[in-house]
Amino acid sequence: MEIYPPLPPIMIHSLALAPVTAIVSAFAMPLIGLTIKNRKVWDAFALTISTIVFILTGIGYATVRYLGKPFVYLLGGWPPPVGIVYEVDEFAALLGLVSAFIIWLVVIYGVKYFDSNEDGMEWYYTMLLGLEAGVLGCIYTGDVFNVFVLFEVLSITSYGLVAFWNRRGECIEAAIKYSLIGALATTIYFLAVTFIYASLGTLNMADIAAKIRGLFFPVTGEPYGSIALGVGLFLALSIWAFTVEAGVAPNHFRVLDAYQVSPSTVAALLSAVAANVGFYLLARYLITLLSGARAVETIVNAGLLIVLIMGLVSIIVGSFLMIVQSDVNRILAYSSVLNYGYVCLAIGLATPLGIIAALFHMINHAVAKTLIFLTAGVYVKASGTRRLDGMEGVGRYAPITSALMVIAALALAGVPPFNGFVSKLILYEALLEVNLAPLVIIIVLSSALSLLGYLKIIYHAYTKPPMKDYGKVEPPKAMLWPMIILAALCIILGVASPWIYDMFIEPAAHTIFETDKFIEVAYEFAEKLLIGVRI
Amino acid sequence: MSLLMVVLETAVSMFIVTLLAYGLYLYSVKVTKSFSRKTREKVLIYACGEDITEKEALLADRHLFTTIWNEVFKPLYDSLRGKVHTGILNDWFFWMFLALIIAYTIIIVLGGVSG
Amino acid sequence: MTSIVSQALWIYFYITLIGLIAIAVYGIVVRPNLLKKIIALSILGDTANTFIIFLGFRRGGAAVPIIPTIKPTLEELLWFKETAVDPLPQCLVITAIVINMSVTAFLIALAIQLYRLYGTLDVRKAVRLRG
Structure with a gap:
């Protein structure tokens, strides 16, 4: 164990244990479902595992903070360019922590959200834990091919979750669209990996970053041929694949249908957690791996321009189509597309302030969008329909849920003092910093439009007089508490934003630019391999 | 602060x-x-x-507002909802592959990739 | 003479791969039947696999990447370095084949369920979600 820094074993292994625990329990879940036919046991198992994974990601974040540099974990004991490693910097660790936290809350909410006679809950938990493993693995890994494998884990579990209500036609329709496009995206990403391997002869992220900058890295040798062609193809194909995963226009079609028909917990997970993986990988590849290298500078700038344009298209499409929908989940799906546009725009700027805005908005959107999907889930469950016309006045029977929904809507629309305002403010500053003032106007207008979209839901579900007596709508405590926690976070992230900005967001966003540290940490391990070869 | x-x-x-x-x-x-x-x-x-x-x-007041909005932006909505968001996979794939081709073209032209 | 033949073969190979990708993209974008789309998707995946196998190939005197002895001598190692094809692409392809197989099976299962519920596999007809 002397290859790692002197830390308690739990701190060293927590980052690797988090995805491993999730995937092992995902495979154990069907076996438990076969032997113990008791829904409560399954709930307890999934809840325990997601709690453990959440704690592990928290410990991992603490480890990375404590070390102050990226943490490299060797899987199977093989050093970086030879073996697959996890290379976790603060950006990744923070994002992993947020993802695990959201999944944990969604699992708690889901226990009572699904009826007690719901069919196939063991498969729901299998998919959910698999999704957690895929998300955490994608975020933590330091190897572009391992990203492909965990991307597939993430994708196939999300297909299964979308198709969860497999006796409803529209769910299957949404699932087959979602999965066909997702399978295409992962295949395209595999092609991208092929090109980067062809031109650089390596798959390790730190090694790629070093090779493109012309630095020496042991074992893998020199790049052959023109790296510009290989990197250009790699960038075009992987940007496309990641924007499909993230749901940025014009690759946003599949997420609309999927969020519309799938259970509210699944929609919340996909929009808050799975999409962030796409953004994380975009930022990691475009900025940490490729930015600042003279050989591919123009290519990377072109890639950033593409991301920026896609973000703009996404903002326009999302805000315009959001306000004319009549289905509550579809309004929220378009709102997701709109917010993905903001994040993409912020990543496309590639300035330190832009990445801060992107990270902060990813977290804020994850919290607020999960909250609004979960509250909408309460309305949909009580009224039995997703159409706004069918749920008139249902909110009056659930005052707490309605209050939480208002908080989430205001946070998403960017009303101070909630969290969405702060990240949008940082995004304005980032845009003004690079003299893109016209885009600020577009963002303000789209936020105003989106507020109309959220008000439409509140108007129908709360302001309108009820058509019928809905009975007891207010959900049980197990569903209420996750929503209250998320709402409290919406307020805390907004009001305490200066402190959170200084403590968490800025240092985390800064690490994405620290390519030198990223290479150096992996190089220290690779050097040991070199000595071994020489002896 | x-x-x-x-x-x-x-x-x-x-x-x-x-x-x-x-x-x-x-x-x-x-x-x-x-x-x-x-x-x-x-x-x-x-x-x-x-x-x-x-x-x-x-008449609900929301109809007054959204009708004006929809009428002003009718051409945009017609093309967005009728030609792009049709729900048919073939149309979606057309737009997605168009994005891929445009992305690659931008990278070739602006990035100066030869070949 | 042999170099011209091998050069022609390589060009033929690349043309075949590009043609296969074109066929797959055509099938995915244009064909309305879901099963045809799934078939085209597997063609695309297999083309990607073939392509990466190509990259690992060594022109002229390629050998299987296996060292036959347990404790190899220096000569054997040098011979291995000179002749062996790159083993890494084959590992990648093994992984990708397994993943493609499972995704294809899942897609076919979904298509069967869609046919049961909608009575059609035509993506132009199976449209209830839009807008």
Whole structure:
């Protein structure tokens, strides 16, 4: 164990244990479902595992903070360019922590959200834990091919979750669209990996970053041929694949249908957690791996321009189509597309302030969008329909849920003092910093439009007089508490934003630019391999 | 901390504006109360004399707003909803592959990739 | 003479790969039947696999990447370095084949369920979600 820094074993292994625990329990879940036919046991198992994974990601974040540099974990004991490693910097660790936290809350909410006679809950938990493993693995890994494998884990579990209500036609329709496009995206990403391997002869992220900058890295040798062609193809194909995963226009079609028909917990997970993986990988590849290298500078700038344009298209499409929908989940799906546009725009700027805005908005959107999907889930469950016309006045029977929904809507629309305002403010500053003032106007207008979209839901579900007596709508405590926690976070992230900005967001966003540290940490391990070869 | 000040300032100003707007609304309700009382005769104007309830006769204010919006942006909505968001996989794939081709073209042209 | 033949073969190979990708993209974008789309998707995946196998190939005197002895001598190691094809692409392809197989099976299962519920596999007809 002397290859790692002197830390308690739990701190060293927590980052690797988090995805491993999730995937092992995902495979154990069907076996438990076969032997113990008791829904409560399954709930307890999934809840325990997601709690453990959440704690592990928290410990991992603490480890990375404590070390102050990226943490490299060797899987199977093989050093970086030879073996697959996890290379976790603060950006990744923070994002992993947020993802695990959201999944944990969604699992708690889901226990009572699904009826007690719901069919196939063991498969729901299998998919959910698999999704957690895929998300955490994608975020933590330091190897572009391992990203492909965990991307597939993430994708196939999300297909299964979308198709969860497999006796409803529209769910299957949404699932087959979602999965066909997702399978295409992962295949395209595999092609991208092929090109980067062809031109650089390596798959390790730190090694790629070093090779493109012309630095020496042991074992893998020199790049052959023109790296510009290989990197250009790699960038075009992987940007496309990641924007499909993230749901940025014009690759946003599949997420609309999927969020519309799938259970509210699944929609919340996909929009808050799975999409962030796409953004994380975009930022990691475009900025940490490729930015600042003279050989591919123009290519990377072109890639950033593409991301920026896609973000703009996404903002326009999302805000315009959001306000004319009549289905509550579809309004929220378009709102997701709109917010993905903001994040993409912020990543496309590639300035330190832009990445801060992107990270902060990813977290804020994850919290607020999960909250609004979960509250909408309460309305949909009580009224039995997703159409706004069918749920008139249902909110009056659930005052707490309605209050939480208002908080989430205001946070998403960017009303101070909630969290969405702060990240949008940082995004304005980032845009003004690079003299893109016209885009600020577009963002303000789209936020105003989106507020109309959220008000439409509140108007129908709360302001309108009820058509019928809905009975007891207010959900049980197990569903209420996750929503209250998320709402409290919406307020805390907004009001305490200066402190959170200084403590968490800025240092985390800064690490994405620290390519030198990223290479150096992996190089220290690779050097040991070199000595071994020489002896 | 400047960020906190900006957040608080904006929050307070938006709160004041909301209060002002709400006060104006309450005032207008108070002033127009005598006119806006719905009588049977007023309701009957909207329907062709048949017996309908007040609720059915009233037009929701949201329709007033969204109709104007939809009419102004009708060409955009027609093309967005009728040609792009059709729900047919083939159309979706067309737009997605178009994006891929455009992305690659931008990278070739601006990035100066040879080949 | 042999170099011209091998050069022609390589060009033929690349043309074949590009043609296969074109066929797959055509099938995915244009064909309305879901099963045809799934078939085209597997063609695309297999083309990607073939392509990466190509990259690992060594022109002229390629050998299987296996060292036959347990404790190899220096000569054997040098011979291995000179002749062996790159083993890494084959590992990648093994992984990708397994993943493609499972995704294809899942897609076919979904298509069967869609046919049961909608009575069609035509993506132009199976449209209830839009807008």
